[in-house]
Amino acid sequence: MHKVIIIAEAGVNHNGDVNLAKQLIDAAADAGVDYIKFQTWITEELMDKDAPKAEYQKQNDGSETSQYEMAKKLELSFDDFRELKKYSDKIGVKFLSTPDEAKSLDFLSNELKLPILKVGSGEVSNIPFLRKIGSKKREVILSTGMATIGEVEKAYYTLLQSGAVSVSLLHCTSNYPASYDSVNLKAMLTLQVAFNTTVGYSDHTMGNEVSLAAVALGAKIIEKHFTLDVNLPGPDHKASITPNELKQLVLQIRNVEKALLGSGTKTPHLSEIETKKVVSKGIYLNQNMKAGSVITDESIVMKRPSGEINSNMYDVIIGKKINKDLIKGEALKLDHLSFS
Numbered sequence: 001m002h003k004v005i006i007i008a009e010a011g012v013n014h015n016g017d018v019n020l021a022k023q024l025i026d027a028a029a030d031a032g033v034d035y036i037k038f039q040t041w042i043t044e045e046l047m048d049k050d051a052p053k054a055e056y057q058k059q060n061d062g063s064e065t066s067q068y069e070m071a072k073k074l075e076l077s078f079d080d081f082r083e084l085k086k087y088s089d090k091i092g093v094k095f096l097s098t099p100d101e102a103k104s105l106d107f108l109s110n111e112l113k114l115p116i117l118k119v120g121s122g123e124v125s126n127i128p129f130l131r132k133i134g135s136k137k138r139e140v141i142l143s144t145g146m147a148t149i150g151e152v153e154k155a156y157y158t159l160l161q162s163g164a165v166s167v168s169l170l171h172c173t174s175n176y177p178a179s180y181d182s183v184n185l186k187a188m189l190t191l192q193v194a195f196n197t198t199v200g201y202s203d204h205t206m207g208n209e210v211s212l213a214a215v216a217l218g219a220k221i222i223e224k225h226f227t228l229d230v231n232l233p234g235p236d237h238k239a240s241i242t243p244n245e246l247k248q249l250v251l252q253i254r255n256v257e258k259a260l261l262g263s264g265t266k267t268p269h270l271s272e273i274e275t276k277k278v279v280s281k282g283i284y285l286n287q288n289m290k291a292g293s294v295i296t297d298e299s300i301v302m303k304r305p306s307g308e309i310n311s312n313m314y315d316v317i318i319g320k321k322i323n324k325d326l327i328k329g330e331a332l333k334l335d336h337l338s339f340s
Helices: 018-031 055-061 067-074 078-091 102-111 127-135 149-161 186-195 209-217 243-259 270-279 311-317
Strands: 005-011 035-040 094-099 116-119 139-143 166-171 199-203 221-225 282-285 300-303
Touching: 005 018, 005 243, 018 035, 018 078, 018 243, 035 078, 035 102, 078 094, 078 102, 094 102, 094 116, 102 116, 102 127, 116 127, 127 149, 139 149, 149 166, 149 186, 166 186, 166 221, 186 199, 186 209, 199 209, 209 221, 209 243, 221 243, 282 311, 300 311
Parallel strands: 005 035, 005 221, 035 094, 116 139, 139 166, 166 199, 199 221
Antiparallel strands: 282 300
């Protein structure tokens, strides 16, 4: 079984508080995810002071601050991330963080030595940055929200040609929350066919349904935003699930994985064999019959349990003669019939 990798996206839902970030790590570990992921940036390196907020940030953040001011408030220091990485290791959940600019990339790869670099959708067209990421010679997981297939192609091969060990692609819709009719989940399959690589889904929808559908379609990575409280101030809380919902998602994904096991051959499972004997129907006499009588449609009836002659042998026994006297209600057996 190829286990689906589940990434709990804490993102910026720590609200700039390292203690809240630790609580998110605790919740992720309790839910049984494979990784918890944050986002690492230096605001001055990331954006212009006049950068406008995205529409979802305006709606979800509930403040009049600029995007720069919002990012500065949410920023954690490298010391904070050193602490969080140690804490994650202690708790037993693997640590990831998305580098949003070059200095953070160097920190996460060179100092924290993260074996996997998760790249956000906003960097798909940032070719110089992708080359730096590829040069770190790590596994890369690339989200592809807002991108065309051509943009994904250029990003994918830029990473590989620059030295990335492998590149997995996550389909997603970059709205928070994303509406169901904006998901276009079949595009994940397009990515898999086009690039013959591991694909998954970064889920920004409300609820767990789309993540489960993605797993059923073949996703090997699921990333899902979560928060301790959807009512906290900040841009991503309202598009996140709670710790209990995260725990439920992990259980549901593992159950879907089990349901996808098997050869694909349509045959009864071992657990069905005894049930089949009881609920399948056999052929019974619907009237008394004398030896030498011919079996007709009127002389038989289909009833449970199957017995020796299953109802699927109807066409075989119709027209055959009975070789002994039988009474109504008896289950028909092979030694009741004359085949000569």
